[in-house]
Amino acid sequence: MDLLSSLSLEDLAASFSKLPVFPLFDVAYYIISILYLKYEPGAVELSKRSPVASWLCAMLYCFGSYILADVLLAESPIHYFSNNANILLASAVWYLMFFCPLNVFYKCVSFLPFKLVLVGMKEVVRVRKIAMGIHHAHHHYHHGWVIMVLIGWVKGSGVALMSNLEQLLRGIWKPETNEILHMSFPTKASLYGAILFTLQQANWLPISKAYLIFFFTLFMAACKIYMTATHSHGSPFAPIEACFCSILFGTASSDHDDPGDHHHHHDDHEMSHSAAKSKEELNEGTRKRKVKKAE
CATH class of the missing domain: 1.20.5 (Single alpha-helices involved in coiled-coils or other helix-helix interfaces)
Structure with a gap:
């Protein structure tokens, strides 16, 4: 820690942890989320056929993590919709993404260099949401480690965990695409991040919250930018998971029939x-x- 202090990294981490995410980073989060929605098969046709269903899908992509976390904590699932500024911003992004003349807005945000910047900004918001989820759960359940991990995980990847509900709104039912069965990198990273933040909250991890936010954000942003730039769908956790899973749970192909x-x-x-x-x-x-x- 002395070395980090001498490099003024402590001040940098503290300043970064207090950096406001509204509106700039939140808008980047909405843009990338709704951009991924537009990539879904039939999403453009749905926006023409049923704009209300398309808008609801976009809101789930933007605020699904808040909705699911509120449901798990027995709070109103529509509580976050009282934030009029966020709802209006997300709705404006949705409208521009699907109905902008000549697809100008879509072409701009999907331009790779600009998209990489937005992807990195989205990860800043994701890590903040994980940290806030842990803090929120700790306020209700001081010693509920599992609950804190669960809420932090949901805050970071609730959109993916609610993907089947979003598919139903688009008239699609694919239970085999359940995110828990086939976890993507953001879902796995959110789970591991929730564990780290829970250990830090319980004082089992000898690092400050500001440092953890700073370093985990750097890791998430670097991984997502690299994966987006190379169009990779792999996971940097795969080699470690393969090693530990083979030791703890055995291999996928067992000797027993x-x-x-x-x-x-x-x-x-x-x-x-x-x-x-x-x-x-x-x-x-x-x-x-x-x-x-x-x-």
């Missing part, structure tokens, strides 16, 4: 048996008709 395999083999056997039986009955019916004609 999967009970589902026996079920499939049994079904295949029944299908083969039914097919043979049907063929036998068909041959028997043909033979009887021939005998009848001969008589």
